[in-house]
Amino acid sequence: MTDFRDETIQLAHGSGGRATRRLIEGLFAPLLSNPALDAMGDAASLEVDRSRLAMTTDCFVVNPLSFPGGCIGSLAIHGTVNDLAVSGAEPVAITAGFVLEAGLASSVLRAQIEAMAGVARAIGVPVVAGDTKVVEHGKADGMYICTTGLGRVHERADLDPARVRPGDRVLVSGPIGDHGITILVARSEIDLETDLASDSRSVLAMTRALLDALGPGVKWMRDATRGGVATVLNELADAAGVGVAIDEPEIPVRDEVRGACELLGLDPLHVANEGQFVAVVSGEDADHALESVRSVPGGEQARLIGEITEAPARTVLGRSGYGSARVIDVLIGDPLPRIC
């Protein structure tokens, strides 16, 4: 835990990479410290009466507001549902706070709320409370949305990085990088003719299938949003004190995403996803885990992409398939602002 010494806040502090981590670990976490927060999960674990609950919050500032495959409204519901899902919880209720920019066309707002309502209805979670503030024109890019989710933890869930052991396997739910590249294309930051769409979706049916099938055989899950798969795997390696070895040829990446990443000098492992998660399952359950996720519509492209190792501890290695390996670090700098 280091002190936060940066003099000002910069866009990089919001990108989910090393700067974000420094801000969170150096400023927010020590000042607000408590057991639930200190666990640094995608959702906080709470016990109320005898119920195991999960609670999570996310702000959405994605630019543009709508893009192929989704919009800020659907993203705000999916993102929060997914944080609950990878925490082993079923969503019970969502709240939504809106910061609206004066001058926003009501039709744009209506379309975003309709998207939220449609997605929430499909998932089966009610939006139980909300708040709306309006700021001057120029201060909010149309709108920012902050959603908070309350969930009830699956009775068989026992997710804890401390339970992760060498020999466990790493599963990813599908092709990575679609969301981040779609946003860059939508912002014309890269000139690409493509049918690519954001993967924005709920992963709840997949995490539920995995927990139903394996129970405590599922040891850890994360959705790979800002900072991508590389970032969540590094967080796992740190939290569990283990190594993570990824077989790079096994990682599902669409050709368009790979091409765009090459043009931009990005690693698909650093690109944000909004509908993919990474899970660590016990070695003996790995095939069963893969089957369970693949049996869910939308999970057909799930893959086992690596394993937990004893050494090098706290390190993520990418194995090329030709015997060589590279260290996969978290995102440094800020090539991808305002992605969610």
Next chain:
Amino acid sequence: MTDFRDETIQLAHGSGGRATRRLIEGLFAPLLSNPALDAMGDAASLEVDRSRLAMTTDCFVVNPLSFPGGCIGSLAIHGTVNDLAVSGAEPVAITAGFVLEAGLASSVLRAQIEAMAGVARAIGVPVVAGDTKVVEHGKADGMYICTTGLGRVHERADLDPARVRPGDRVLVSGPIGDHGITILVARSEIDLETDLASDSRSVLAMTRALLDALGPGVKWMRDATRGGVATVLNELADAAGVGVAIDEPEIPVRDEVRGACELLGLDPLHVANEGQFVAVVSGEDADHALESVRSVPGGEQARLIGEITEAPARTVLGRSGYGSARVIDVLIGDPLPRIC
């Protein structure tokens, strides 16, 4: 329930008055409708397993970030705790989402988080989860904060506007209008030499004392934030289908607030509070209610300010004390933007 026909969103839609209500009732509520949301409380009521929970969310965009008596950080905790408190709940956990402006001095951010942490610690509620996004310089005025609170409902609470009856009495916890006028002075929108400070504080100890003492004798509570006491009383009159008669000479208002309101052409009943609530208690319990609130440090200036009447239904009347009366409507237009 009317359709929302305004073509664009304007500052008035965020001020808590009639335009806000049109936006909420005409757009958000019908699209997102579900039983918990439709109740339109300060917090949503949820039943999880056998626990009665309350959940509420608020965005804070107050300008300036710091002002006499508080800051956006303390306000974000107090506001959410108060929404739980007036819903008859004890706070269990809070989440906080931050939208930060690139270029914000880290020292400013640190001071705000320290304020949040101090206030949360004093109340005894942990901040269990958070999220941070960064937007470009020029947006977000330093920071916006969105807090969400989860609470457990007091076992003796039975708050429901449907239980409000003619003969019930209206209690206010202390002098009104301090917050709104303090913000206007801090923004130099009114040139006033004053020691006035925001009333930003937790009302939890007072609502708890009231519920401990009266249980179901407390029928309805609201904190009088945006739109002020007039707005929450009008919401009560509509929801309960009753009349509310206020004895205007009984309403506690500091001289500085009254003077500023006269200069600005504002009614103190429309000015935002961040540490005062209004309660309806049964007539026979009214004196006991007043004693309970006054026995709490900070509640000494509580007053009984009026009563529930049969007619005129759905109307708030202000009685002058000289036999005359006026209709007290909700705030129209937007004299007080970005107040919380």
